[in-house]
Amino acid sequence: MRSLSDADILHALRKKEENRFLNDSIDLFSGYRTGHMNPYAFNEPQTSSDPVRGGEHWGRFVNTSRDYYLISEEAQLIQSLATEIGKILPKNALCVDLGPGEEKAVITKTFPILTGMSSPSGYVAVDVNNKFIHNASALVQDKLQIESSGILADFFEETLSIAARSPKVMVLFGGLLCNLGRGKASALLELSNNLKKLRKHAQAGDYLVITQDINQNQTTLDAAYNHPDLARYIMTLTHRIKRDLPTRDFNPDHFEFYSEWDAEEHVQVLGARAKTLSTFQIADHAFAVRKDKKIPLVNCYKFPAEFFLSACRSAGFNAVQTFHGTSDRIILHVLKAT
Numbered sequence: 001m002r003s004l005s006d007a008d009i010l011h012a013l014r015k016k017e018e019n020r021f022l023n024d025s026i027d028l029f030s031g032y033r034t035g036h037m038n039p040y041a042f043n044e045p046q047t048s049s050d051p052v053r054g055g056e057h058w059g060r061f062v063n064t065s066r067d068y069y070l071i072s073e074e075a076q077l078i079q080s081l082a083t084e085i086g087k088i089l090p091k092n093a094l095c096v097d098l099g100p101g102e103e104k105a106v107i108t109k110t111f112p113i114l115t116g117m118s119s120p121s122g123y124v125a126v127d128v129n130n131k132f133i134h135n136a137s138a139l140v141q142d143k144l145q146i147e148s149s150g151i152l153a154d155f156f157e158e159t160l161s162i163a164a165r166s167p168k169v170m171v172l173f174g175g176l177l178c179n180l181g182r183g184k185a186s187a188l189l190e191l192s193n194n195l196k197k198l199r200k201h202a203q204a205g206d207y208l209v210i211t212q213d214i215n216q217n218q219t220t221l222d223a224a225y226n227h228p229d230l231a232r233y234i235m236t237l238t239h240r241i242k243r244d245l246p247t248r249d250f251n252p253d254h255f256e257f258y259s260e261w262d263a264e265e266h267v268q269v270l271g272a273r274a275k276t277l278s279t280f281q282i283a284d285h286a287f288a289v290r291k292d293k294k295i296p297l298v299n300c301y302k303f304p305a306e307f308f309l310s311a312c313r314s315a316g317f318n319a320v321q322t323f324h325g326t327s328d329r330i331i332l333h334v335l336k337a338t
């Protein structure tokens with residue numbers, strides 16, 4: 001039997017994502033779930049005039065924003081603690097990078113962890129983006145001389161071939177787990193469910209190293225999450241609905257970006273506000289969105305550390321140590337699978 005090539009896997013992943021995008025968009029405008037659209041925002045254009053270019057807007061946002069503290073403070077924290085973290089982690093462990101992302105993230109966050117670890121036995125990059133896994137594994141192999149490979153997979157949905165290997169240290173940076181939808185289940189339950197999916201890749205005694213933003217300060221949050229490139233990034237979701245889904249009368253120009261902090265729920269909501277009454281159809285679902293209605297597209301949860309750790313415990317990860325940086329908004333948990 002012919003084995004699957006990267007192109008086959010990419011094709012299958014795309015098909016699955018297209019179906020999920022349709023269902024998630026219908027759920028969104030039905031109000032059944034909101035704030036769950038982050039997986040579709042890192043999108044790519046198909047032509048030179050295509051407004052669906054979230055990846056580009058995001059890249060410009062993180063490079064130009066002076067107030068988006070998350071990435072720089074996370075990297076500083078990891079770099080300053082790498083030796084201490086390494087002392088906790090087992091010798092000869094396999095490092096599994098869940099969503100390595102761009103080269104800069106690998107160099108500033110993954111490299112310090114790997115160099116702090118005692119004789120890592122290897123490095124595996126797992127991502128839905130083919131370019132990211134190839135770049136990350138090549139970088140680690142070339143610059144750190146650690147045996148490296150990549151797995152093109154959705155780590156929430158698929159079983160990973162490395163699950164049985166132990167000892168293992170999984171790392172997840174960039175705050176992905178706190179971009180949660182809000183629906184019938186509470187956000188904390190959704191977080192716990194996502195952590196349970198990651199727990200399946202681990203054996204008892206394996207580790208998960210993960211960062212978290214616990215900032216509750218509305219002023220600094222509003223500054224961080226109000227930027228024209230971030231607005232463009234978020235609003236590509238409306239253009240992607242128009243481009244990729246079977247719609248009638250759906251007009252992205254009827255919506256504008258908004259960003260607001262919900263202190264009670266510990267969430268910064270990024271969304272689309274209707275500038276006018278908008279009536280449209282997605283597949284066979286008809287919608288009428290009234291003027292000024294806010295549609296949360298992406299939720300950025302900032303749970304207090306204790307909330308986050310209770311979700312970890314219920315998913316089968318116990319806290320070994322939590323590290324606080326100098327600013328006290330980005331923290332790092334070293335968790336052990338029970």
Ligand SMILES: C[S@@+](CC[C@H](N)C(=O)[O-])C[C@H]1O[C@@H](n2cnc3c(N)ncnc32)[C@H](O)[C@@H]1O
Binds near residue numbers: 099102132172175176
């Ligand atoms: C927020 S970025 C973080 C990147 C990097 N670790 C950092 O700290 O900047 C999330 C990364 O995870 C990948 N990703 C998101 N969801 C994923 C999933 N379900 N399975 C595999 N990779 C995923 C994205 O392609 C991206 O590389």
